[in-house]
Amino acid sequence: MLTLINFQKKYQNNTVLNIPDFNVDPGIYWLKGGNGTGKSTLLKSLAGLIHFDGDILLNKQINLKKNPRTYRRLVNFAEAEPVFPEFLTGNELVTMFAEAKDAEPGQQNQYLESMDMLTYIDQPIGTYSSGMLKKLSLTLAFLGKPRLILLDEPLITVDTASLEILYKWITAHYQHYGTNFILASHQPLENSGIPVTREILIENKSLKFN
């Protein structure tokens, strides 16, 4: 599903990640690692947000560097601490994401409804609490027909009821559409009901399966 070839990420002269070759089969993966090990850096690289050396391939064919648009249409991302322009409404963002990611008309409604976001989605983002912002960011990551969804710390700042819904979204997407997930989380996923395929550990600036 995902292949990293000679992947290397440096900040100035400091190598943060050095992954010679790594292949991830379809499934739901829990990315684990201590603070500062490079989890967010890896996810941002996989999402095409930051520059890196080497190559990233989706389904062994779609190269992030050679087919940037196709890749980005199939790989969605939600940040750990999302920040959006305060003057936009949640709805404006959702509409834009839905169009950019080629979502079915009205696809967003089910997500907004189940997360109980309809009451405030037309309000400016500046009025949102951190939990509301996080739910908006998670909703955006599910729009379109992604093959891979990258979620950075998806369980923080979200209330328990919403977490249960998120677990259902992940499980349903995986089972019905075959969407793959990489979840970077410090919180335990064991009791979430999510059928985690394997754990991926970041150790010594590289990746390994647990």
Add this chain to the structure above:
Amino acid sequence: MPLLNILLKGFAWKFYKENSGLLLFFFVSIISYCFFIKTAGVYRQEESVFYHLMLMMTFITSPLVMLMVFTLWLLYTIKSWQFVARQLKQNENRFLFYSMTSYSRAKQFKAWLMTQLAISLPLIGYWLFASVLGTIYHSWLIPLLTLLYIFLLALISASLYLFLVNRPERAGTSSILIRLSRKHTKHFSTLFIYRIFDQGKLLYILIKVLSLLAMTALFRLFPDAADQQIAPLIILSVTTIHSFLIYQEQQFQESRLHLLRNLPLSRIKLFFSFALVYFLITLPETLWLFSKFPFLLSLMSCIFGLSISFLFRSTVLLTGMNVFKYLLLIFCLFVSLFYLILLLRPEFLSLICLIISFSIYYFRFYKPSL
């Protein structure tokens, strides 16, 4: 189109909001020049239309004036590039890198083109007016060239934005100053200087160029003016040009050094610590001043400049991080001080500025902006 809506709100309208002070300044300057300086302040009501028409006719018939206007528009466009590039680096716009990049390049390009045309509305307005006059007086060539020029600028801008948003972010390298000073303990008041040399070099150079142009122009334009007045006027212009850096210094404190209010430092110390920042930032101008004017007058003018900078800095505590209000207030202060220099001695003005700025700082520092 949802994307265009977001780009217009986040970039075009925000550009006007952030630069409204500057646009207002240019507008008032041009009007003042055309109607008061050019006509020596003597014109009748019925002549105002004539002067306006004369200015526009010169534009649509004179290639030299057209080139001057084109140069101004190029500078305006470059300013918009800087603005968009800066906005794209903001955390709140990071979502664009993983959303709008999924659109086809043609759609992205079209949206950026429309955004740039929205930013270029003052240029388009000028072109429309010139075209109407061109139609009446059968002078077509320059209005046509103007339209092509506006489109060319917009096309180049859209290509640049397309490149910026589709290019993965690269890890920046620290500036030489940061690397050299890594082992030295830094005083809190000098942190902004490091920030300029780390992230604001281009802005600093632009301000220095503008500052040099203003100093040279004033010095040459008024060779016979009394030194007592021209030196403070030069310093007032220089400090006003630096007002954006002063705003950024406060913004840096608010966003990155918010904990400063938690430190056991007196307000007097915090207030006067800015003198070092101002001195280091305006060192080239200070040296220039001492090379052109007598020692005592230069020293007095520098103290005057410092007191104005204190006043500008305290202004932020009144306006908050609202750049529009801030620039509007700076513009009012500039005009007021300009006339006060002609009436009062700089020593006296310095004292007034210092008292007002310290009072604002003392009473507003721990309070939210008005």
